Each structure stands twice: as structure tokens, then as C-alpha cells.
Amino acid sequence: MRITLLVLFSTLLVGCGSLSAQTDNDDYRQQAIEILESVPLFDGHNDxxxxxxxRVGYKFSELDFYDTTQFERPMHTDIxxxxxxxxGAxxxxxxxxxxxxxxxxxxxxMEQIDFVHRMTERYPDVFEMALTADDVERIFEDGKIASLxxxxxxxxxxxxxxxxxxxxxxxxxxxxxxxxRTLDWADAAGDEPRHGGLTEFGEEVIREMNRxxxxxxxxxxxxxxxxxALRVTEAPVMFSHSNARAVSGHPRNVPDDVIMMLPEKDGLVMVTFVESFTSEELRQYYAERNGYRAKMESLWGGQPDRISEAMEAWEAENEAPKSTLEQVAxxxxxxxxxxxxxxIGIGGDYDGVSSLPLGLEDVSTYPDLFAELLKRxxxxxxxxxxxxxxMLRVLRGAEEVSERLREERGPSEVLITDFE
Incomplete structure (x- = not known):
């Protein structure tokens, strides 16, 4: 009887602990929602x-933005x-x-820009175009989503x-x-660098953007x-959807020495949810898979069916790790x-990727990330x-620099051919 009572008591304690943890999580989420209702949640990147x-050639008549889940692979975003x-923005x-x-x-x-303008016109009770930080604050106060x-x-x-x-x-x-892709005037991550950074014309692009x-x-x-760019710019800069390279070594992420330059230029890293930018384990998995594919292509060149079979067998034996909301945090x-x-900001990259971390599967999950940060x-x-x-501070800083530079100089007359 005594052992039975002890087991029952232990079970009740475990149950109470689980209930308490769930209550705490609910409290954190509600607190996160209240925060996000007081300031505009400003996401840096949505595709x-x-x-x-x-999917539909830009036709709202074929896909209502109130429900984008009708596809075999649903979109991550809808109203x-x-x-x-x-x-909020x-x-x-x-x-x-x-x-x-x-x-x-x-x-x-231009067609993409036209889509954004038409979206705000089609759903005027939800979206409004924003061109300035003041616009963002006004639109948010009106209960709409500021669209930039x-x-x-x-x-x-x-x-x-x-x-x-x-x-x-x-x-x-x-x-x-x-x-x-590396351009005629700037080197891109993931492509062959040709310029060692920016060319002279590339520096002029930065200056004209500042103006x-x-x-x-x-x-x-x-x-x-x-x-x-950080050397040339007079205005704050942003990383619209990047993570810390020290946590995941993907070349799209930001190295420590660059992050440490941001305070001087009042810059911002908008942390993203892209899985291979988030999880070093997943990045390593992709590297191993790509290496194995290269080996199979070398061994069985011209035999695509045999290569596919080999890859299917490898993937069956090597399950891909999954990134998580906690890793984003x-x-x-x-x-x-x-x-x-x-x-720090947030740049989810929703609808720009095929898969997302556990807990951040679509745009409805932002409060869960902020609840995790409260928990921490x-x-x-x-x-x-x-x-x-x-983000509002950084955007306003760029506007202030522009106002000064427009008084100092007119539009640049520089052509890329001036440097050839």
C-alpha cells in the first residue's frame, strides 16, 4: 500500500509539473501577444x-489572400x-x-512591385503602403499592416x-x-567573388542609396x-534575413567582426528562420549529402536512375535533422x-523557403518565438x-541622412562605363 501511494503521489507531482509548465508557457505567450499589440512587429522579408x-500569375481572382492553404504545398502567409x-509592418x-x-x-x-501596390488596394482594410517610419507608426495605430x-x-x-x-x-x-550571383559591381555570397567586395561603381550605388x-x-x-558597404555608407544598414555565422557557419550568415561593426553604423541583423542558416547540424547534413551525390555522379555518370536509387538509399539511412524555434532564439x-x-530584428523569409523550423511553420507563430525569449x-x-x-530607428536614421544629403548634392551622374 505504501509503495502504491508513493507511486500515485509521484504521478500527481509529474502531472502538476506538466500542468504548471503549460500554464507558464501560456502566460509567456499571452505576454508576448500583448507586447506585439503595443509595438509593430516589423518583419524584414516575406516572399x-x-x-x-x-502559383497564379499574380491573379487575386484565382487566389484570395484570405486563404492560401488550398495547394498541396500551402503558402506560409495569408491575412x-x-x-x-x-x-504590424x-x-x-x-x-x-x-x-x-x-x-x-x-x-x-516592376511586376512584383505592381503586385504589392495592388494587394494594398485590394485589401485596404488590412494593408496600407508605407514609405516612411512615420507612415509605419500611423498605419499600425490604425490597426492595419504597414507594407513596405x-x-x-x-x-x-x-x-x-x-x-x-x-x-x-x-x-x-x-x-x-x-x-x-556576383554582379559587375559587387560580390555575392555563394558565388565566385570577382572584385574583393564592392567596385568603385558599387560604392557609388551605396552613396546614391544613402542620398x-x-x-x-x-x-x-x-x-x-x-x-x-559599412565603410562607405553614411546611413544605417540592415541584414533583412540573416543569422550569426558563429552559430551556423553558412556563408549567408554574418561573421562576428561584421556584427561588431554594426553599432558604429547603427545597423541591424534581422534574424531569419531559414533552416540551414539556423541549424549547424542541418548545414553539415546538407554538405554530407551533397558530397555523397557528387561521389555517385562520379561513379555512375550518365546513369541517372542508378544515382537516384543510391541517393534514396542514403537518405533512408541518414535522416535529416530538423531546426527548431529554440535554435532561432x-x-x-x-x-x-x-x-x-x-x-536585432526579425526577418522570417516566409514563402521564400520550402521548409521551416519546428514551431515556426507559418506567419502565425511569431508570438511563440517572443514567448521563448521571455522564458529566457x-x-x-x-x-x-x-x-x-x-527597425523603426534604423529606417528613421536612413531618412535623416537622406534629408541632409539631398540638400548637399543632386542625383549622381555616374555611369558604370565611367570605370571601364
Whole structure:
């Protein structure tokens, strides 16, 4: 009888502990929601425009943004889930592939921008275009999602500062210097570097972006390009969707020495949810898988069926690890410990990737990440900064530099051919 009572008592203790932990988690989540309802959650990167291009040719008549789950592979983003996630301000990525001819990239980027404008016009009770930090705050106070445009890759300007200026006039407020391909004026991460960073024309691109008030986004570039841009820029910079390279060594992530330069230029790393940028274990897995594929292709070149069979067998024996919400929080911890919370934001990259960390499967899950940070001891003030106040400060800083530079000089007349 005594043993039975002890077992029963232990069981009750375990049950009470689980209930208490769940109650704590619920409390943290509710606190996170209250924080995200007080300041705009400002996400740095969402590729819904690209998904609309690929799935329905930009036709809202064929895909209502109130429900994008109808596909075999549902989108990560729609209006109800944005609301559930308490998103207050969104940088919509207007991405086109880096490998297409650059004149074509100009046209396709304009089509992406047109989509964002049409989206805000079609759902005026939900979205409103924002061009300034003041716009973001006003729109958030009105209960809508402030919508800003970020160009993902300098290939979209076709080596032309005039084209850059016209994209600014169309509403673009940041440009990622490169995407996956090294340009005539800037080296990209993941591609063969040719310039050791920025060329002279590339430096002029940064200066003209500063004058316009267009944010310089350094996701996707090499560390040398990052450092050149930080040397040249007079305005704050951003990484719209990158993590800490010391935590996961992916070349798209930011090295420590660059992170430590951000306070001087008031920059911002918007921590992303891309799995291989998040998990070093997964990055290593991909490297091993790619190495095995290269071996099979060398052994069985010209026999694709045999290569496929070998890869299927390897993958059956080697299960891929899964990244987690907690690992995303680890990147935030790392950057905070290195330079402080003032230089951290969030850049999910929803609808730009095929898979996401456990716990961050779509845009409705942002409160869960902020609940995890509360659990780790972050203050409400810390989370207000990470959610949106840091991005608003950085955006406002770029606007202030632009106002000064526009008084000092007119549009640049430099051509890339001036340097050939």
C-alpha cells in the first residue's frame, strides 16, 4: 500500500509539473501577444509576391489572400495568419531570379512591385503602403499592416543609378545589394567573388542609396562586400534575413567582426528562420549529402536512375535533422551577447523557403518565438526593440541622412562605363 501511494503521489507531482509548465508557457505567450499589440512587429522579408507569381500569375481572382492553404504545398502567409502572428509592418520582398538577363529583371521587378501596390488596394482594410517610419507608426495605430517594398538583389537595377532612382519612386525602400550571383559591381555570397567586395561603381550605388533614403541590405553578400558597404555608407544598414555565422557557419550568415561593426553604423541583423542558416547540424547534413551525390555522379555518370536509387538509399539511412524555434532564439541570444539587443530584428523569409523550423511553420507563430525569449529572461523593453522599435530607428536614421544629403548634392551622374 505504501509503495502504491508513493507511486500515485509521484504521478500527481509529474502531472502538476506538466500542468504548471503549460500554464507558464501560456502566460509567456499571452505576454508576448500583448507586447506585439503595443509595438509593430516589423518583419524584414516575406516572399509572398513571388509565390503569387509562380502559383497564379499574380491573379487575386484565382487566389484570395484570405486563404492560401488550398495547394498541396500551402503558402506560409495569408491575412488571417498575419493577424494571428500580430504582424504590424512587413517588408514585402520583390524578388526575381539573379540568373535572368538584367533588362528582364527590371521588368519582372516592376511586376512584383505592381503586385504589392495592388494587394494594398485590394485589401485596404488590412494593408496600407508605407514609405516612411512615420507612415509605419500611423498605419499600425490604425490597426492595419504597414507594407513596405524591399528589392532582393542589385541585378534588378541593370547597372543603372537612374533605374535605382525610379524604383525608389515606385516605393522601394531597401535593396539587397546582391542576391546569389556576383554582379559587375559587387560580390555575392555563394558565388565566385570577382572584385574583393564592392567596385568603385558599387560604392557609388551605396552613396546614391544613402542620398535617396533607400536602406542598404547586406544579406546575400560576401563579408568583404559587407565591410566595403559599412565603410562607405553614411546611413544605417540592415541584414533583412540573416543569422550569426558563429552559430551556423553558412556563408549567408554574418561573421562576428561584421556584427561588431554594426553599432558604429547603427545597423541591424534581422534574424531569419531559414533552416540551414539556423541549424549547424542541418548545414553539415546538407554538405554530407551533397558530397555523397557528387561521389555517385562520379561513379555512375550518365546513369541517372542508378544515382537516384543510391541517393534514396542514403537518405533512408541518414535522416535529416530538423531546426527548431529554440535554435532561432539561440542566434538572437548570440547577437545580444555580442553587441546588445539594439541591433536585432526579425526577418522570417516566409514563402521564400520550402521548409521551416519546428514551431515556426507559418506567419502565425511569431508570438511563440517572443514567448521563448521571455522564458529566457528578455525584458518587455528588449522585445519591443527586437519586434519593431529597432527597425523603426534604423529606417528613421536612413531618412535623416537622406534629408541632409539631398540638400548637399543632386542625383549622381555616374555611369558604370565611367570605370571601364
Amino acid at each position: 509572398a509576391p513571388w509565390q503569387y507569381r509562380n 488571417p495568419r498575419l493577424r494571428d502572428g500580430r504582424v 512587413q517588408w514585402w520582398s520583390v524578388y526575381v531570379p539573379a540568373g535572368i538577363p538584367e533588362p528582364t529583371a527590371v521588368k519582372q521587378t 517594398i524591399g528589392m532582393e538583389g542589385g541585378h534588378s537595377i541593370n547597372n543603372s543609378l537612374a533605374t535605382l532612382r525610379m524604383f525608389y519612386e515606385l516605393g522601394a525602400r531597401y535593396m539587397t545589394i546582391t542576391h546569389s 535617396l533614403g533607400m536602406m542598404v541590405d547586406l544579406s546575400h553578400v560576401t563579408p568583404e562586400t559587407m565591410k566595403d 539561440d542566434h538572437i541570444d548570440y547577437i545580444r551577447d555580442l553587441v546588445g539587443v539594439d541591433y 529572461g528578455y525584458s518587455e523593453e528588449d522585445l519591443e526593440k527586437i519586434a519593431g522599435l529597432n
